[in-house]
Amino acid sequence: MEYNVENLFDCEHDSLKNDYEFLPDNPKGWSLPRFYDKLNKIGKVILAAGEDQVPDLVGLCEVENEHCVQQLVSNSPLREAGYQYAMTESPDERGIDVVLLYQPETFRHLGTQTVRIPSEKIDRRPTRDILHVSGKVVSGDTLDVFVCHMPSRSGGEAKSEPYRLFTVEYLRKTADSVMAVRRRPHVIIMGDFNDYPTNRSIAEVLGAVKPGKKVQKDKLYNLMDGRTDGTYRYRGEWGILDQMIVNGFMLKGSKKIRARYDKVDILKFPFLLEEDDRYGGDTPFRTYWGKRYHGGYSDHLPVLMELEIKE
Numbered sequence: 001m002e003y004n005v006e007n008l009f010d011c012e013h014d015s016l017k018n019d020y021e022f023l024p025d026n027p028k029g030w031s032l033p034r035f036y037d038k039l040n041k042i043g044k045v046i047l048a049a050g051e052d053q054v055p056d057l058v059g060l061c062e063v064e065n066e067h068c069v070q071q072l073v074s075n076s077p078l079r080e081a082g083y084q085y086a087m088t089e090s091p092d093e094r095g096i097d098v099v100l101l102y103q104p105e106t107f108r109h110l111g112t113q114t115v116r117i118p119s120e121k122i123d124r125r126p127t128r129d130i131l132h133v134s135g136k137v138v139s140g141d142t143l144d145v146f147v148c149h150m151p152s153r154s155g156g157e158a159k160s161e162p163y164r165l166f167t168v169e170y171l172r173k174t175a176d177s178v179m180a181v182r183r184r185p186h187v188i189i190m191g192d193f194n195d196y197p198t199n200r201s202i203a204e205v206l207g208a209v210k211p212g213k214k215v216q217k218d219k220l221y222n223l224m225d226g227r228t229d230g231t232y233r234y235r236g237e238w239g240i241l242d243q244m245i246v247n248g249f250m251l252k253g254s255k256k257i258r259a260r261y262d263k264v265d266i267l268k269f270p271f272l273l274e275e276d277d278r279y280g281g282d283t284p285f286r287t288y289w290g291k292r293y294h295g296g297y298s299d300h301l302p303v304l305m306e307l308e309i310k311e
Contacts, residue, residue: 001049002190002242004061004149004231004300005042006287008068009095011035017095019064028291036075038287039068041297043076046101049267049304054081058101059131059147059190061300063087069099086112086133091126098147098191100133107135110142115174117167124163127151130171132178138311139256141186144178146171148191150201161201164194168201172220179218179247186257189220189245192300196239197225208245211261217249223264223305231266231301236279240266244305256310263306272297 009022011032022030042060049055063069066087073083078101086109087099102109115130131147148171151163171189179185189208195201202208202222210225223244230238250259268282274296276283285296 001046001055001057001302001304002059002061002147002192002244003042003045003302004192004242004298005038005063006298006300007062007064008038008042008060008072009035009064010067010071012067014065014095017064018093019095021094022064028288029293034293034295036071037295039072039076042072043078045267045269045272045297045302047077047081048269049302054078054083054103055304056103056106057145057188058083059145060099060101061096061147061149061192063097063099064095065097069101073101084109086131088114088129088131090114090129091116092128093125096128096149098128098131098149100131100145100147102133102135106138107143108137110134110136115170117170119163122162122166124151124166127163127167130167130174132174137257137309139309141184141254141256142182143186143188143257144182146175146187146189146191148189148193150191150193150195152194160194161199164201165205168193168205172206175220175247179249184249184254185218185247186250186254187220187247188250188259188305189243190303190305191243192241193243194241196241197222197243202243206245208243211248211251215248215252217247217253219248220245221248221251223259223261224303227266229266229268231303232299233276233283236276236281242300242303244303258308259305260308263308265304267302267304272301
């Protein structure tokens with residue numbers, strides 16, 4: 001599962017970060033009760049996604065720090081789920097990180113690496129690290145999971161695109177190196193790309209497109225490409241910013257682990273949506289509208305992928 005949870009911040013100032021927007025004395029009015037309410041809502045979404053079982057792996061975007069993750073797994077509806085986690089400690093100026101929650105019974109953690117993006121090379125502000133976590137699954141195979149949150153579209157798509165292209169190059173190189181080393185590579189890339197499936201960063205630089213009849217084992221395929229709905233709504237239009245990408249070996253080559261295009265869904269639980277008063281239709285029930293507290297879940301919808309794994 002992948003979910004951009006929309007600014008999960010605690011209420012304390014980190015002296016090294018620009019987190020003033022989410023301190024209690026800010027006009028936004030962020031507070032401990034609102035923080036714990038948001039934790040409960042995120043936990044509710046994750047539990048609802050799993051139906052009969054909790055998701056084995058959950059990638060989260062827009063989490064401020066480890067304290068937020070600790071509170072999520074111990075002081076929310078997830079407290080009985082037994083999640084462990086790996087996360088980045090990024091140089092992002094606001095303190096934003098990405099996280100992977102995992103079930104230790106079904107994903108035995110082998111190692112965590114972070115990919116630092118040398119933003120100074122193109123004179124940009126620091127962005128989020130890319131998280132790479134390896135683990136053994138019940139088939140005995142190793143699964144390599146990447147969680148990423150690409151640079152935002154702040155300033156407009158044209159102005160911000162070069163930074164995403166630059167960042168995705170590092171993701172591609174790291175994924176290629178994993179596929180070159182593993183005898184049976186099983187790669188999952190999930191996250192908020194701040195780009196749509198047909199944009200250059202995904203379709204060209206990463207080379208991840210919708211799988212067709214011919215699938216190459218060492219290529220990447222975007223299981224969100226070609227869908228008509230979306231994970232994010234902008235000015236009344238749905239679009240897919242949250243991607244679920246796998247390598248071709250997981251689609252056609254592996255006998256024990258299988259991903260399928262028709263086993264990926266955007267979760268549209270009724271409690272995650274509300275009526276769009278301005279444009280009509282439904283829109284994500286978000287935590288904030290600008291500086292006004294709205295009390296919802298997130299401005300993104302989560303994505304769920306069901307893997308078939310043989311023990």
